[in-house]
Structures are given as C-alpha cells and as structure tokens.
Amino acid sequence: MTTTAVRATRALDVPAIRRDFPILETIINGHRLVYLDNAATSQKPRQMIDALVAYYTSQNANIHRAAHTLAATATERYEATRQKLARFIGAPSPEEIIFTRNTTEAVNLVASSWGLANVHAGDAIVMTQAEHHSNLVPWQRVAEATGATLTYLPIDDGGMLDLNAAHALIGPRTRVVAITHMSNVLGTIAPIAEIVRITREKAPGAIVVVDGAQSAPHLPIDVAALGCDFFAISAHKMLGPTGVGALWGRRDLLEAMPPFLSGGSMVGHVTFESTTWAPIPQRFEAGTPNIADVIAFGASIDYLDALGMDAVRHHEREITAYALATLRARHPALTFYATDDTNVRGGVVAFNVRNVHPHDVSELLDGRGIAIRAGQHCAHPLHTVLGAVATCRASFYIYNLNEEVDALSEGLAEVEKVFARAIARPQA
Numbered sequence: 001m002t003t004t005a006v007r008a009t010r011a012l013d014v015p016a017i018r019r020d021f022p023i024l025e026t027i028i029n030g031h032r033l034v035y036l037d038n039a040a041t042s043q044k045p046r047q048m049i050d051a052l053v054a055y056y057t058s059q060n061a062n063i064h065r066a067a068h069t070l071a072a073t074a075t076e077r078y079e080a081t082r083q084k085l086a087r088f089i090g091a092p093s094p095e096e097i098i099f100t101r102n103t104t105e106a107v108n109l110v111a112s113s114w115g116l117a118n119v120h121a122g123d124a125i126v127m128t129q130a131e132h133h134s135n136l137v138p139w140q141r142v143a144e145a146t147g148a149t150l151t152y153l154p155i156d157d158g159g160m161l162d163l164n165a166a167h168a169l170i171g172p173r174t175r176v177v178a179i180t181h182m183s184n185v186l187g188t189i190a191p192i193a194e195i196v197r198i199t200r201e202k203a204p205g206a207i208v209v210v211d212g213a214q215s216a217p218h219l220p221i222d223v224a225a226l227g228c229d230f231f232a233i234s235a236h237k238m239l240g241p242t243g244v245g246a247l248w249g250r251r252d253l254l255e256a257m258p259p260f261l262s263g264g265s266m267v268g269h270v271t272f273e274s275t276t277w278a279p280i281p282q283r284f285e286a287g288t289p290n291i292a293d294v295i296a297f298g299a300s301i302d303y304l305d306a307l308g309m310d311a312v313r314h315h316e317r318e319i320t321a322y323a324l325a326t327l328r329a330r331h332p333a334l335t336f337y338a339t340d341d342t343n344v345r346g347g348v349v350a351f352n353v354r355n356v357h358p359h360d361v362s363e364l365l366d367g368r369g370i371a372i373r374a375g376q377h378c379a380h381p382l383h384t385v386l387g388a389v390a391t392c393r394a395s396f397y398i399y400n401l402n403e404e405v406d407a408l409s410e411g412l413a414e415v416e417k418v419f420a421r422a423i424a425r426p427q428a
Ligand code: PMP
Pocket: 039, 040, 102, 103, 104, 105, 132, 134, 135, 180, 182, 183, 184, 211, 213, 214, 234, 378
C-alpha cells in the first residue's frame, strides 16, 4: 500500500498579521486605511522596519572591504540575505543572486549585458501582450540596437497566454523569450515551465527571462523547477524596502556575461591600461550597494518564510475568489478582464465601471480610505489589447480581509449612485 502525504495548507492568521503592519492603523480621510494597492507596493511589517533601524543604529559599515568587526558583521548580514533569497526562490547557489535596485534594473542588466552581446540582426525577441513596461522597453531597445525583431505572444479572452501561439511563434530565430510570470493587470499566471519546454525544443540557443515582480511575493517560487534562465524580482512588493531588487541567473550565463555597471567593487585587478572582472556576483554589483535595505529585505524573507508561501497563496486564492464573486454579484456595471479561475490567477483584479473613468472611481474610494490604483499600470500595449483607456486595479495581500472587499463593494455602490446617469447609458 502506498501512503500519500497530504500536506494541509495552514490558513493565515490575518488578524495577527495585521498587528505586525503599523500602517494599517492609519486613518485616511476619516476612515481606517483599506490598502488594496499591493501590486504597486506592499506594506511593511514591523520586523522589516526594525531591521532597517537596527542596521543604521548599531551595525552601519561598508561591506566587503574593511577588516573591522562592524564591517564584517554588515558583510555577513548582507550576504545572509543573498542566501535567504536563493533558498526562497530555489536558486542552486547564492552566487547566482545579484542585488539590483528593482525588477526594472534586473531586466536592464540582462538586456544590456547578455542581450547586446548575444542578440544579432534577424534574431527574434519574443514577449507577451501582457508585459509590464519593465520587461518590454529594455528589449525594444536591444532590438533597436541590434536589428532584432519583436514578437508578442497573444493573450486570450481570459487573459491567459495562448500556448498554441507560443508553439507557432517561438522558433529557430528566437534568441530571447521575456515573459511576466504574473500579470500586474490581469493577475493571470503564465505557464513558465511549459514556455521553457517549448523554447528549449524550438529555440535551443534562446534564453528565457522571467519577470517575477508579481509572482515572487505571492506564489511559491522554484526557479530550478521552472527551468528558466533569469528571474527578476523587487523587494518592495514582498514586504521589503524600496530600492532593492534581485536578478537570479544561471551561473554559466552570468559568468560569460560582461559587466553591466563598472567601477569599484566589481573588479579583479586594475591597471592604468585595463581591468579584470571579479567573479559573480560581485561582477554585477558595482559600487557601494544598498546595504541597509538588503539586510532589511532579509527580515521580509524571514517573515514570508514563517508564514509559508503555500499559506500565502491559499489566502490570496480565497480572498480573490470572494472578491470576484462579491463584485460580480453586486455590481453588474463592472467589466472584468481575466478569468475567475484562481488555479491560474492571483489577487490582482482589474475592472471598469461602465462609462466612469477609473480616476473618478479611485477618487471616490479614496474618500473612504480605500486605496486602489487607476491608470494603465505601466502596461500601455496591454490596455490597447483590452480595449480600455485605463482600468481600476484592486490587489490583495496577506493582511487583507474579506470585510475590506465588502468595504470596496460599498464604495463601488457609492460610485454607482454618483454616476447613475452615466452608467445607465449604453457602453461608450
Ligand atoms: N514587472 C511587473 C509585472 C510589475 O508589476 C512591476 C511593478 N509594478 C515591475 C515589473 C517593475 O517593478 P519595479 O518598479 O520595482 O522595478
């Protein structure tokens, strides 16, 4: 007889989590903050804030240089975050983790160092229609500089990547496949492992670059299992401070890449005539890095680890399902842009209220202390595909409660009252 180990997913203790986030007590326009703009940036737990303050209060020193105790401690703690992050995303080695400022810089690093050295005229760079500008504009620039062509894999009516198109459009000329893991507008999750499999089969010389800005905070990540070549993240979306991101890359690729930025800390030996490069990861971390924020990011990873990413994902599926069911049932004037299936989507929900500009919706909600985002969310081409000038976006995280979804719904009822005449007209 075989036994199947069933691992029950622990439910998050959301009230206890909320006590770790001081900002959630803030009063906005006379109401307690309802923060539903987590896709833009997450709020911060006391543990991360304490780590940041502790660093500047009692640990501040430059790293990788002096031999004194303070410098050694700071270096150790900075490197400890690299190890934690490697473990958190399933990277085979901490040396394959490069700290950057954010996802944007991580993608620029790959585009500039790998792209400009390896992409040639006539090659194809394949992206998707759902890319954030961060994983689109750097590749447009590589195409412009090299003469490569740009191809965009289409999404279907449910906001899911069309895999048939991937089979058809990824081919021998493809040199780069750059793809977002979770859309920051639709919340849909791309089948990365499948895209990697297609790429390896059809375009053996191509790299697969994954924009993990929205997935790393919300899904368990295992880059080795995904099989991709590069994976980019931002700390500020996963309980960490602003100003820190990371790029994971395969060792053989990183080791063969020229530097991105150059100067101190990234060299082997320098003469007046020439310079040799330091081994990875130092080769890609020129100058004094963001020591304090990297160390504080370590506390955020500890926090997520303690919750367990399976539990984080479970909570988000539940609240997203509740939000979609509630909003659809109570607000027939709302349009949604992606599938409701929480097996393939996360907690980013884009919508529009018929004939009402998203900025007006957002402003009325703000009057009730509810923070959502209105606009194009750094995804202009995707909005063209959706046929929407802009969208409202509510996005959830570990501290959000169903009652905050109810507050959103009550706020939308007010929007419907204020704009009743516009909503009663046919869709403009
Ligand atoms: N990609 C996606 C999918 C995002 O949601 C974001 C942030 N909105 C980014 C990239 C860019 O992140 P950052 O601004 O931290 O570089």
